[in-house]
Every structure is written in C-alpha cells, then in structure tokens.
Amino acid sequence: MKAQSDGLIEVSSYSTPSATPKAVTGQIAAFEVHHPKQGPHETPLPLLANSPHAGRHYLTSFLESSRLDKHEIRRSEDAYLDLLLDDIHRFGLTYMKANFPRAYLDLNREPYELDPKMFEGKLPNYINSRSLRVAGGLGTIARIASEGREIYRQRLPAAEALHRVESLYKPYHRQLRTCLGDIQRQFGYAILFDWHSMPSIPNSKEANAKRPDFVIGDRFGSSCAGRLSDLVVSLLRNKGYTVAQNKPYAGGFITEHYGRREKGLHAIQIEINRALYMDEQSIRPHNGIVELKYNVNCVLLELAQQISWGEGSQIAAE
Numbered sequence: 457m458k459a460q461s462d463g464l465i466e467v468s469s470y471s472t473p474s475a476t477p478k479a480v481t482g483q484i485a486a487f488e489v490h491h492p493k494q495g496p497h498e499t500p501l502p503l504l505a506n507s508p509h510a511g512r513h514y515l516t517s518f519l520e521s522s523r524l525d526k527h528e529i530r531r532s533e534d535a536y537l538d539l540l541l542d543d544i545h546r547f548g549l550t551y552m553k554a555n556f557p558r559a560y561l562d563l564n565r566e567p568y569e570l571d572p573k574m575f576e577g578k579l580p581n582y583i584n585s586r587s588l589r590v591a592g593g594l595g596t597i598a599r600i601a602s603e604g605r606e607i608y609r610q611r612l613p614a615a616e617a618l619h620r621v622e623s624l625y626k627p628y629h630r631q632l633r634t635c636l637g638d639i640q641r642q643f644g645y646a647i648l649f650d651w652h653s654m655p656s657i658p659n660s661k662e663a664n665a666k667r668p669d670f671v672i673g674d675r676f677g678s679s680c681a682g683r684l685s686d687l688v689v690s691l692l693r694n695k696g697y698t699v700a701q702n703k704p705y706a707g708g709f710i711t712e713h714y715g716r717r718e719k720g721l722h723a724i725q726i727e728i729n730r731a732l733y734m735d736e737q738s739i740r741p742h743n744g745i746v747e748l749k750y751n752v753n754c755v756l757l758e759l760a761q762q763i764s765w766g767e768g769s770q771i772a773a774e
Contacts, residue, residue, distance in 0.1 A: 463739065464526050465513045470556055472627040484513045487554045487628050489635060490545040501548035501760050502643035504635055505541055507651045508563035508710065509534040511554040518560055523609045524601060531602035532559045534653040536734055536741050540749045541651060547757055550635055554628060559607060561620045562596055563628055564708040569595040570617055577614035596621065636714065636721060645720035647684065650710045656731035669697040669732055673707035673725035679715025680722035687762060688724060691755045
C-alpha cells in the first residue's frame with residue numbers, strides 16, 4: 457500500500473466482509489462500517505451516515521489502465537468527506553464509507569447502468585444503457601471523470617464490469633440494507649444521511665452564479681418526512697450556512713431507492729460545498745475543515761438531542 461503526497465493511496469486489491477480472509481500485501485477493505493460507540497453514557501440513534509464517493513484507495517491496475525494522471529482522476533471524488541465524518545459514530549450514529557473511488561465504481565447508481573460502447577464482449581440484456589447518467593458518461597462504471605475527461609485508454613472487458621458489480625457494488629448495498637434493517641428493527645424507523653460534496657462553481661446549466669454552502673435533497677419530499685428535512689435545514693442555517701433544498705441536487709439513486717417514508721425509512725442527501733474545507737485545484741484540505749467538522753458534529757449532536765427528546769416519534773409518525 458503506497459500513500460501519495462497528494463492524498464491518493466495506491467493498493468493492490470480490495471477485500472469485502474463476505475470474501476475469504478487472507479493476508480495480501482497492499483490489500484484494503486473495500487468499505488467500512490463504524491457502529492455507534494457503546495457505553496453507559498452513549499445511546500445509539502436511528503441514524504446512519506453514508507459516504508459512497510469519498511474513497512481514495514486506487515488499484516494500481518486501475519491507475520495503469522487510465523489515461524488520466526493521479527491528480528486528474530481524483531476530481532470525481534468527494535474528497536476528504538471521511539475526515540469530516542470519522543467521529544460521528546461516537547455520537548450514536550452508524551457510519552458507512554467506501555474506500556474505493558467513485559471513478560472505479562459508482563455506488564450512487566443502479567447496479568447495471570452501463571455503456572456497451574465502453575466494453576469488449578457482450579453485456580447481459582438486463583443492463584440499463586439508456587439512462588441519462590449513462591448518456592452523460594457517468595454510469596455505474598463511469599466513462600469520464602470531472603470536466604468530461606475520458607478515464608480509460610481502451611475498452612474494458614465486459615467481464616470486468618460484471619466483476620466490479622458483483623464483488624463491490626452488491627456487497628456494499630447488501631451491507632447498507634442490513635444496517636438500515638437493524639436500525640429499523642430497534643427503533644421502528646431509520647434515517648439515512650447520504651453525504652456528498654459539490655464543486656463550488658456552478659455548471660453552465662445553473663441559474664445561480666454561486667452555489668450555497670449546503671444542498672439538502674429529499675427528492676422533493678418523497679424520500680423523507682418534511683419535518684426532518686426542515687429540521688436539518690434549520691440547524692445548518694443556525695450555524696450561519698447558506699442552505700438550498702433539492703436544487704441543483706434533489707438526491708441520487710441511494711436517496712431515491714432507500715427513502716421509503718411510508719415504511720419508516722427516511723433518506724436525505726447532503727451536499728457540502730467543497731470550498732468550505734478544501735482547495736479544489738490542489739485537492740487538499742485547508743484550515744476550514746476544522747471549523748466545518750466542528751459545526752457538522754454540533755449539528756448532528758443537536759439533531760440527536762431533538763430526536764431523543766421526542767422529535768423522532770414525530771418524524772416516524774409523519
């Protein structure tokens with residue numbers, strides 16, 4: 457395992473909880489789950505925080521197959537979100553994160569959003585090759601990184617696409633479903649926060665000249681109780697942040713797929729403006745990450761208190 461000075465970590469392979477354990481030099485767990493700290497003064501909460509795009513452990517073989525250098529390929533990351541969230545399990549939340557990068561496999565997609573033009577060989581008939589995300593080069597296995605840069609030197613074997621889905625995508629989502637199910641069985645409901653980061657500069661299709669500090673996405677009210685969205689927005693604004701709802705990000709596949717408010721499963725996507733905590737050109741955290749982490753922790757603690765004091769039952773009933 458080789459850590460680069462720019463934050464990228466080069467590894468030889470990924471392991472998953474379902475794989476047969478074996479000692480392999482340079483291997484890293486594909487994903488991690490941090491359960492709430494248990495103790496006489498700690499109370500677990502019906503909250504799960506998920507970070508599917510912050511992974512910065514890159515396979516050597518993947519880097520060698522890319523036409524991008526080690527800096528360019530990282531521009532798709534929600535870089536360093538894991539540093540913002542790595543303490544939250546101490547406050548009673550469950551925290552799940554991917555260690556592999558979004559450029560290798562995107563967990564915030566359907567499992568088979570694949571572009572046949574990217575692959576040599578036949579893909580299964582059940583793939584979704586017509587989604588807007590595939591058309592834009594951003595399927596489950598992306599064709600491009602940020603700013604439209606082509607990732608691969610040549611077409612990939614179709615078997616490689618299926619291997620990534622079977623060995624990484626499916627185990628990750630299986631674990632995510634298990635965690636949410638465990639929480640719901642304990643509390644009667646579960647809340648999923650899906651954390652992402654966004655470039656500070658809007659794209660050409662956006663009307664606003666400046667992006668807010670946070671965008672809260674609840675699929676326009678369909679993925680969670682409105683009381684919960686309003687509470688999160690209020691707590692962030694009380695910290696002095698500018699907050700938008702559902703525009704330009706209403707929530708991706710994870711928010712839409714897991715948000716079943718009528719079944720007691722509430723999902724919110726939280727987008728953080730990268731300028732708050734990192735230099736977007738160098739892809740390095742700056743001093744703002746300390747203040748942001750403190751404020752995010754405070755917001756989560758205040759949210760936890762509100763839920764413990766009865767707000768949770770109101771959310772569950774809505």
